[in-house]
Amino acid sequence: MRALLKGFRDKQFGVFTTAQARIEYTRAELRARLHRGEWVPVFHGVYREATVQPGPELRVEAARLSMGLPVLIAAYDTAAELHGFSIIEGNATHVLGVQPSRSKQLVVHRDRLHSVQVASTNGVPTTTAARTAIDLARTLNRMDALATLDAAGGLGLAPDELGEELSRHHRRRGFRQAVDLIALMDGRAESPMESRTRLRCVDAGLPHPRPQLEVLTADGSRRLDLGWPQYRIGLEYDSVAWHCGLHAAARDNTRHNQLTTQGWTIFYATAQDVLHHPATFTEPIKLAISRARPCTR
Known part of the structure; x- marks a missing residue:
């Protein structure tokens, strides 16, 4: 990879845009690398090298670049990945925003967010661990929701923190389920x-x-x-x-x-x-x- 594009890639969790690649590569060179599988599309107009693993940091940054936003906040299961308590197997990337996505692998949630519900994990803006756990406790099926809460508890997230966060979700879909499952959560569960x-x-x-x-x-x-x-x-x-x-x-x-x-x-x-x-x-x-x-x- 040529020097300028490598600099973009290294500052962007391993991804780069078409516009950034075109500074040093012709369209034919770009197409050739895609055809050979050396570069792989992540989201519209954003790529990674085939040897780079598409972790949550990379995917959120790719989504931000694809949507042309200065900041993008990871949410739901992608935020849980970043916090270390995701139990869902899937490749979709979940973020907060208003702009619709062109990809089924990018899910944009139009949720309201208070400043106290925003954190930074591994350099990526994300909903806090408590907000993330409550969002998933409300929206996942009951078995996956409890498994998520247990996993979060195993990493130190306390029921008191969840209770404080839950107070902000009154009347939202799944509120009662979250209330019931928080009472059952137990961080001792090992899987x-x-x-x-x-x-x-x-x-x-x-x-x-x-x-x-x-x-x-x-x-x-x-x-x-x-x-x-x-x-x-x-x-x-x-x-x-x-x-x-x-x-x-x-x-x-x-x-x-x-x-x-x-x-x-x-x-x-x-x-x-x-x-x-x-x-x-x-x-x-x-x-x-x-x-x-x-x-x-």
């Missing part, structure tokens, strides 16, 4: 699927389970994804990544045996169960709780 599993239990009318429950056995401390210590009942999310491999079966069987020896009953839930058939694990747990004698210690 989005654990958060979704916990919500399935709560929605089924089960007592609220404790995330990442430590259980002391004769062979040391064992940790359960979710548990009801008063009934000595545990629930494990059966992740393929964790439960596959050469030593997985031996490890899991030993762990299960140690817990059952201590009087624990362990249930398991798969992704299919959690997403589509929660009764396959919530109903057996209900039955086990109805038959259990509560423990006092």
Whole structure:
């Protein structure tokens, strides 16, 4: 890349515009690099090199340049990416503004914003962590919303901060959902699927389970994804990544045996169960709780 364009690129999170490229390159040279795949379009009139990863900083800057704005504020899931608690898999870039987008991969939200709701993350203007979490808690489906709140809590965002932010969203769509889910958020959850599993239990009318429950056995401390210590009942999310491999079966069987020896009953839930058939694990747990004698210690 020629020197002047490299300077633009380095100041713009790895992207550059057609106009900037045309200072040093002819139209034919620009088309040739695009044809060879050396340069890749991000948004209209904005490119990146194929070797540069399109992270949220790059995408927001590309959106700003494409829209011809002096400042552009990242919002919703793109802001969550920047703050480190996004749980949504997708490539769309979410920003605040009024100008409609030409791309399905660029979502422009016409939300009002107070100055206290603006932050800077990695040099990118963004909604604050609290504003971002509330926006997603209001608008995502309940399972993804709780998983987002748990992830934000795991990074230190406190319910009090969320409550203060929530007061600014009264009468907005999803306000009641956000209120209900903030009461359930728990930063101890270690994955989005654990958060979704916990919500399935709560929605089924089960007592609220404790995330990442430590259980002391004769062979040391064992940790359960979710548990009801008063009934000595545990629930494990059966992740393929964790439960596959050469030593997985031996490890899991030993762990299960140690817990059952201590009087624990362990249930398991798969992704299919959690997403589509929660009764396959919530109903057996209900039955086990109805038959259990509560423990006092």
